[in-house]
Amino acid sequence: MTATELPAATVDAFHRGRFWLTQPKDGGxxxxxxxxxxxxxxxxxxxxxxxxxxxxxxxxGLAVASRCHAARVTLVEDAPEMTxxxxxxxxxxxxxxxxxxxxxxxxxxxxxxxxxxxxxLLDNSFDHVIMNPPFNEARDRATPDGLKRAAHVMPDGLxxxxxxxxxxxxxxxxxxSIIARPGSIEPxxxxxxxxxxxxxxxxxxxxxxxxxxxxVMRARRASRAGLVLCPPLVLHEATGNAFTPRADxxxxxxxxxxxx
Amino acid sequence: MTATELPAATVDAFHRGRFWLTQPKDGGxxxxxxxxxxxxxxxxxxxxxxxxxxxxxxxxGLAVASRCHAARVTLVEDAPEMTxxxxxxxxxxxxxxxxxxxxxxxxxxxxxxxxxxxxxLLDNSFDHVIMNPPFNEARDRATPDGLKRAAHVMPDGLxxxxxxxxxxxxxxxxxxSIIARPGSIEPxxxxxxxxxxxxxxxxxxxxxxxxxxxxVMRARRASRAGLVLCPPLVLHEATGNAFTPRADxxxxxxxxxxxx
Numbered sequence: 001m002t003a004t005e006l007p008a009a010t011v012d013a014f015h016r017g018r019f020w021l022t023q024p025k026d027g028g029x030x031x032x033x034x035x036x037x038x039x040x041x042x043x044x045x046x047x048x049x050x051x052x053x054x055x056x057x058x059x060x061g062l063a064v065a066s067r068c069h070a071a072r073v074t075l076v077e078d079a080p081e082m083t084x085x086x087x088x089x090x091x092x093x094x095x096x097x098x099x100x101x102x103x104x105x106x107x108x109x110x111x112x113x114x115x116x117x118x119x120x121l122l123d124n125s126f127d128h129v130i131m132n133p134p135f136n137e138a139r140d141r142a143t144p145d146g147l148k149r150a151a152h153v154m155p156d157g158l159x160x161x162x163x164x165x166x167x168x169x170x171x172x173x174x175x176x177s178i179i180a181r182p183g184s185i186e187p188x189x190x191x192x193x194x195x196x197x198x199x200x201x202x203x204x205x206x207x208x209x210x211x212x213x214x215x216v217m218r219a220r221r222a223s224r225a226g227l228v229l230c231p232p233l234v235l236h237e238a239t240g241n242a243f244t245p246r247a248d249x250x251x252x253x254x255x256x257x258x259x260x
Numbered sequence: 261m262t263a264t265e266l267p268a269a270t271v272d273a274f275h276r277g278r279f280w281l282t283q284p285k286d287g288g289x290x291x292x293x294x295x296x297x298x299x300x301x302x303x304x305x306x307x308x309x310x311x312x313x314x315x316x317x318x319x320x321g322l323a324v325a326s327r328c329h330a331a332r333v334t335l336v337e338d339a340p341e342m343t344x345x346x347x348x349x350x351x352x353x354x355x356x357x358x359x360x361x362x363x364x365x366x367x368x369x370x371x372x373x374x375x376x377x378x379x380x381l382l383d384n385s386f387d388h389v390i391m392n393p394p395f396n397e398a399r400d401r402a403t404p405d406g407l408k409r410a411a412h413v414m415p416d417g418l419x420x421x422x423x424x425x426x427x428x429x430x431x432x433x434x435x436x437s438i439i440a441r442p443g444s445i446e447p448x449x450x451x452x453x454x455x456x457x458x459x460x461x462x463x464x465x466x467x468x469x470x471x472x473x474x475x476v477m478r479a480r481r482a483s484r485a486g487l488v489l490c491p492p493l494v495l496h497e498a499t500g501n502a503f504t505p506r507a508d509x510x511x512x513x514x515x516x517x518x519x520x
Contacts, residue, residue: 212489229472
């Protein structure tokens with residue numbers, strides 16, 4: 001796909017200018033807070049291999065590369081419209097240091113068995129998988145924008161397919177991180193069962209007194225530890241539009257979501 | 261069972277002395293914060309019929325009767341050791357006003373079909389069911405005290421059995437409230453599915469920065485509404501042993517957990 005075929009794009013600074021993301025101007029899955037919070041689930045000293053499932057333009061994976069200076073990142077994305085943006089991001093000279101540790105793999109994370117391996121997702125090849133799956137429920141699918149629809153609609157069984165693949169590609173004791181809507185907690189826990197344990201959940205609230213709009217979950221392959229429900233992340237104070245200090249630090253790559 | 265057969269007991273004031281509970285002095289399932297938070301899931305204007313499943317000595321059910329001045333309460337308890345305490349509580353002259361609206365039913369809430377109805381738990385006969393099921397996991401069962409074991413051990417499938425019965429005995433659009441450990445969120449959601457919807461979850465944290473020790477859930481029969489993850493209840497400030505103002509009000513019958 002040549003530049004002239006690419007939909008209108010913006011180039012946005014993330015992590016206070018430590019990396020720049022080329023992404024669709026309108027529609028599609030524009031990246032923001034969700035991707036940055038997801039990237040904050042890795043401890044700062046993470047120095048292994050990471051797969052960003054459904055990477056889109058690459059925000060979450062690059063945010064891990066930006067925070068964790070020895071991490072090697074594979075952006076895994078199936079939609080050619082989005083891999084074109086991710087390629088532009090990796091070609092941006094300002095991202096050269098991160099791009100040197102980042103690979104783009106055009107693959108469908110829902111494939112299984114030999115199909116998945118042939119597409120480049122090898123068993124036992126990553127230390128951690130992060131995922132921000134399409135999270136609107138099927139009944140919300142009346143959206144006019146095809147690209148937006150592809151990024152936001154959650155077919156039944158998607159968590160099962162994504163977590164099956166995550167369990168296959170992570171090494172023994174490897175981890176997985178997920179950001180999703182609170183209503184997805186049951187299908188996620190069902191798909192983790194028997195694959196990942198020791199789940200830690202952080203609810204994300206827009207305001208101290210408002211219901212959660214997201215849950216962030218992290219779990220470890222074959223762990224037998226019990227579920228931990230952590231104190232919430234609150235994005236904004238009761239009034240005003242500014243981030244809370246914690247949310248601001250998380251979104252700018254200056255803090256981790258968990259205490260490890 | 262005569263008074264001389266009853267294990268050593270204490271009589272404790274609840275709701276700042278608005279009712280008094282006779283309960284085992286040692287071991288067993290002594291009631292406290294869990295029962296009071298569970299009772300706070302009802303709106304103050306609740307004026308219907310309520311069943312307290314696994315009522316023990318009756319703390320949660322009596323706390324509803326104390327907060328909701330027109331509620332009619334049925335304490336449902338299977339263990340004769342505990343119904344003896346509940347009977348003493350209802351016979352306490354200081355509880356006379358609440359006892360006039362409260363019934364004690366010795367029945368096993370895990371029975372189904374005709375057995376359940378014969379035991380006195382009739383289909384479509386309650387507006388709301390509250391439950392504080394035995395919540396230790398089976399692997400925690402190494403406890404020397406038989407009565408304590410009966411109250412705290414959670415056999416596999418218990419939520420399924422309790423919520424099946426709750427769905428049978430509540431009226432159309434009736435509700436259910438549950439307090440449990442965070443690790444039980446998946447079996448509870450699985451047992452609610454197809455029976456109750458519109459689940460609201462409140463995590464309960466001992467301190468602002470500590471993981472949740474309980475979840476409180478409320479749901480409505482046959483509702484199709486999505487899950488809501490509410491802001492947490494924090495029992496104590498970061499330091500000190502005093503309750504937070506909200507926890508103090510909830511535990512003393514002066515506030516409701518939800519905004520309705």
